[in-house]
Amino acid sequence: MHEVTLDHLKREGRIVVVGASLAGLRAAETIRDKGFTGSLTMIGDEPYEPYDRPPLSKGVLLGKSTAERTALPRRRAIDAEWRLGTAATGLDMAARRVRLADGDEVPYDRLLIATGVRARPWPNAAEGELDGVFVLRTRDDGAALARRLDAGPRRVLVIGAGFTGSEIASACRERGVQVTVAERGDAPLVGALGGVIGAVAAELQRENGVDLRTGVMVTALEGDSTGRVRAAHLSDGTTLECDVVVVSLGAQRNTEWLAGSGLGAGPRGIACDAGCRAFDIRGIVTDDIYVAGDVARSPHPLFGYQFLSLEHWGNAVSQAETAAHNMLSVSTDRRPHIWVPAFWSSQFGVNIKSVGVPSMGSEIMIAQGSLAERRFTGVYGYQGRVIGAVTFDNARWLQFYQQQIETTAPFPVPFPTVDRRPDGHRPVPADFPDPSVPTHGPTITLSGYSPADRRMTFTPAGH
Amino acid sequence: MRLVVDLNRCQGYAQCAFLAPDVFAMHGDEGLLYDPQAEEAQRERLAQAAAACPVQAILVDDLDRDLAGAAEGRDA
Ligand SMILES: Cc1cc2nc3c(=O)[nH]c(=O)nc-3n(C[C@H](O)[C@H](O)[C@H](O)COP(=O)(O)OP(=O)(O)OC[C@H]3O[C@@H](n4cnc5c(N)ncnc54)[C@H](O)[C@@H]3O)c2cc1C
Ligand code: SF4
Numbered sequence: 001m002h003e004v005t006l007d008h009l010k011r012e013g014r015i016v017v018v019g020a021s022l023a024g025l026r027a028a029e030t031i032r033d034k035g036f037t038g039s040l041t042m043i044g045d046e047p048y049e050p051y052d053r054p055p056l057s058k059g060v061l062l063g064k065s066t067a068e069r070t071a072l073p074r075r076r077a078i079d080a081e082w083r084l085g086t087a088a089t090g091l092d093m094a095a096r097r098v099r100l101a102d103g104d105e106v107p108y109d110r111l112l113i114a115t116g117v118r119a120r121p122w123p124n125a126a127e128g129e130l131d132g133v134f135v136l137r138t139r140d141d142g143a144a145l146a147r148r149l150d151a152g153p154r155r156v157l158v159i160g161a162g163f164t165g166s167e168i169a170s171a172c173r174e175r176g177v178q179v180t181v182a183e184r185g186d187a188p189l190v191g192a193l194g195g196v197i198g199a200v201a202a203e204l205q206r207e208n209g210v211d212l213r214t215g216v217m218v219t220a221l222e223g224d225s226t227g228r229v230r231a232a233h234l235s236d237g238t239t240l241e242c243d244v245v246v247v248s249l250g251a252q253r254n255t256e257w258l259a260g261s262g263l264g265a266g267p268r269g270i271a272c273d274a275g276c277r278a279f280d281i282r283g284i285v286t287d288d289i290y291v292a293g294d295v296a297r298s299p300h301p302l303f304g305y306q307f308l309s310l311e312h313w314g315n316a317v318s319q320a321e322t323a324a325h326n327m328l329s330v331s332t333d334r335r336p337h338i339w340v341p342a343f344w345s346s347q348f349g350v351n352i353k354s355v356g357v358p359s360m361g362s363e364i365m366i367a368q369g370s371l372a373e374r375r376f377t378g379v380y381g382y383q384g385r386v387i388g389a390v391t392f393d394n395a396r397w398l399q400f401y402q403q404q405i406e407t408t409a410p411f412p413v414p415f416p417t418v419d420r421r422p423d424g425h426r427p428v429p430a431d432f433p434d435p436s437v438p439t440h441g442p443t444i445t446l447s448g449y450s451p452a453d454r455r456m457t458f459t460p461a462g463h
Numbered sequence: 464m465r466l467v468v469d470l471n472r473c474q475g476y477a478q479c480a481f482l483a484p485d486v487f488a489m490h491g492d493e494g495l496l497y498d499p500q501a502e503e504a505q506r507e508r509l510a511q512a513a514a515a516c517p518v519q520a521i522l523v524d525d526l527d528r529d530l531a532g533a534a535e536g537r538d539a
Contacts, residue, residue, distance in 0.1 A: 055499055059498065073464075344470045346496075349491030351475065395474060396475075
């Protein structure tokens, strides 16, 4: 019976993908690869075909490319009906229909939700609308910011020193533009990598001429009489003159359109099982709705089955492939999404990469190289095992540490490694900020109860 | 031609920058910068670079272009 319906689905079913970006595109390609010949509809609120976001804060701001040139290559033809520039506004789970902003309704047999996240806007809307105030998430954002940098601003203020903010500051310096970075935490990247590595990132910024201000908040933005931003006020009482402000305060999940639908979707994303099937609000897994990419949160066996939300390119690709596979498989053929988190960033000429979940680590040891040379591998430990690793210009070692994480190897790292220095023999506290105090987005969020723990703890959402 | 590099995979071997220097460039000691849309004139070099990458991190557009928006008459 099951076989018959699956066969029918593959031949003439209807699959709808909401969110026509990286995860949506890679899922669509996988769906066709698996022999799906039915109708495939791609719904995206942006007017553009799927494009790649990482270059927006790197090559595009450096003038090595333009935001318009970031369309993603295709692995194969997907023969889809594209509904671009049209937002999905609602979901009727019982009738299996997606409602669109233009009033249309699209019926589905299987639905994939890949609506990602958006940049958190400046909290004061009027100030956020001043000319010269930007966020950086979309192609339009990238094009507008690049144009403003081309025009030669006198000073750029970046609010928030996470990965995106730090990359923007780096691009400014490389172009010779004066830049101030204001960060509420004690150092750049501290939410993602902890204070030990954050201190290295801070040095890197200062050495490259960034006016880095930590432990401060921007309290207000001020415009001139023509509505252009001209200054920012900081919590330490100082006023900073600037003509461009980039608000880089992390991301919010695009789930509002699902409000009232009965799907388990909220500000922390859409919860799903290890096979990418979404949960409804009663905690029951759906059979026909799948999620992938930045909007999803799914349990991971390597991290105590806690729910992981990742804002990582590689996760979007991998989860999309798994979701697409499972959509078209009988239950015994389904696969879990057990991708090991991995991330890269490039700033101030340094190649930064990480695997695992550094922010879960309580301790760090510098297993190779040295912090002072900015070429090292930092290994994070959690309850006696290796849980994450970060490299600065030492990426070739990362795969080795990924295996260590996958095999829950013991921490402190007992073996002598190539290029181990005396100061790397002993672990030190990784120095992550108190999770109840919001810092800049770690790009990995752990949420929920881990069955591996003896007691139930609630981890408040940090952003 | 559209391209993307999976920089999780990229090991900074710089083969691509050697074979197609107008598309790929090293940035710092091991970072890679690239233009995600290469000129048609780069086709041959790009194909060589993609083939030479030891970790197969470079994805170049399928030449059979199934363009987004075509159904709606949008230009891609
Ligand atoms: C500037 C920048 C730099 C980055 N750099 C890196 C990096 O160096 N390394 C790394 O690993 N990752 C990086 N990332 C993260 C990476 O780009 C994301 O993880 C990836 O884009 C996630 O893909 P996605 O398809 O899940 O979501 P998204 O790319 O966010 O796509 C979701 C799409 O859905 C659309 N949408 C939302 N709501 C609706 C709706 N109701 N109806 C229809 N459409 C909707 C959105 O407009 C968007 O187009 C970076 C991101 C940015 C913004
Ligand atoms: S050849 Fe491959 S691994 Fe080497 S730099 Fe280019 S993309 Fe990276």
